Amino acid sequence: MVSDKYFLSEKKPELNQEKLVSIVRRALIEDIGKGDITTQLTIPANKKIKANLLVKEKEGCVVCGLKVAETAFKSVDSKVKFKKLVKEGEEAASGAIIAQVYGKASSILSAERVALNLLAMLSGVATKTREYVEHIEPHRTKITDTRKTFPGLRELQKYAVRVGGGSSHRMSLDEMILIKDNHIKVTDGYDRLPRVPKGFKIEVEVQNLDEFRHALRFKPDVIMLDNMSIEDIKEAVKIRNNTEFKSHHPPTKLEASGGVDFNTVKEIAAAGVDIISIGALTHDVKSSDISLEVQK
Secondary structure, three states, X not given: OOOOOOEOOOOOOOOOHHHHHHHHHHHHHHHHOOOOHHHHHHOOOOOEEEEEEEEOOXXXXXOXXXXXXXXXXXXXXXXXXXXXXXXXXXXXXXXXXXXXXXXXXXXXXXXXXXXXXXXXXXXXXXXXXXXXHHHOOOOOOEEEOOOOOOOOOHHHHHHHHHHOOOEEOXXXXXXXXXXXXXXXXXXXXXXXXXXOOOOOOEXXXXXXXXXXXXXXXXXXXXXXXXXXXXXXXXXXXXXXXXXXXXXXXXXXXXXXXXXXXXXXXXXXXXXXXXEEEOOHHHHOOOOOOEEEEEEO
8 A cells, every 4th residue: 555654645755674775786797797807807816995975966866775875885794894974965066075985896797886886876866856856846836756766666656756846656556546547448437436445545637627527526646637738737737626525535636747848847735736646756867976986
């Protein structure tokens, strides 16, 4: 079922440690293969180094994934020391040192790429999310992610959205009932909603005002306004707010989705929807520029 820890939650973002370790280990196996042959041939076995994790992004970034980077280094060598110099979710300027790592050079260099790939990608997601969240102020609409995530990285990407100030929609198909357009096409429409198991939320996707009025009769938890014009979104909000529907307890929330970008999101928020879901937060990611620099 949908967990309040994620869905439209104000709680502190958390990472599932077991899933984190599994993701990092798979990434390390992919990257290192049978062994880092270059490091083995060029670096003395017991040579120790100190290195800085440095933000090189011109405009800075929202730092996200420090625990992920630390896990990468420690998965290669548990004796590597990792010191965080900023807090998760903190905005770091270009040139800022956000963490330091100390230990065997061979271990640090072998884990470097996986640590940086994940840290940079998650910081990019968190940064973009923060930009959207701040852009729609002072409206209280929730910015949420979708299931348009990189395969195998959903846990981390959705975590980064929450670090950036957004909220997470359902993590997987077993968490929420969401009747989308293809479900409706396959069943030739509906004259009632399915019986909802205890503890689950139900959402219905609509693409026009006629479908919206039909869905609203059944009092779902959420109605998704998919690719609807701003005029129709405003009308849907007006209809939902009419006295006739005020008896819904709790009232049906409205989610705008599809075709949302930085140019349109504020106007959509101003229309009065409760949620705006944006797939681009996770599937159209520009990783932040973060590097590892060995100190001599």
